[in-house]
Amino acid sequence: MPLLPLSFFLRNDVVQIARELLGKKIVTRFEGVTTSGIICETEAYAGVTDRASHAYGGRRTARTEVMYAVGGTAYVYLCYGIHSLFNIVTSDAEIPHAVLIRGIIPSDGTEIMLQRTGKTKFTRNPGIGPGKVSKLLGIHYSHSGLKLNQTYPPGNHAINIEDTGTDQGSMKACPRVGVDYAGADALLPYRFILQ
DNA sequence: CATAGGATCGCCT
């Protein structure tokens, strides 16, 4: 399937991009092992003006520096000391917008995914939850800064987003999870779920 | 240097 063009990620409307990512396919290749899943849940984080964003107010730290990279860069960070959370940086360089991928439906390499989670069979919604997305796809916070949709030589690490060409179907928007500290911004309908 | 807390998950009751 065709890779999404980088221009997809360079647009300024991060909320629109989060919506459009529903139904797209994430394909990862680590150590020559390929796994993939269809994106079914996302959240938009609107850069410096969004209290829920790590880049709120223009904050820059060693961790968040990647958010200021050009659109199409992976921003992965550790949460609760356990979970790697995968985000896609969008817009131009210096504009720290990002989309958190919160859920996938496993597609290719399900055996590998079971292996990664230490299970023998999938539970009800094996790919729902941002920590699970990374677990299934083998994404680690050390992958932060990796450029998506590049034509790396086989053997290199790669994270790609493909256009499935299918209609994303119905989706709903609601407030984001776990951002109570963000005041009024916690109420913004920046979370998108494929029905 | 020390410490509090986090865009969570899974197991337990």
Add this chain to the structure above:
DNA sequence: GGCGATCCTATGT
């Protein structure tokens, strides 16, 4: 539905 796991990151002294 409650709680412990687990460790990096940010911030303050």
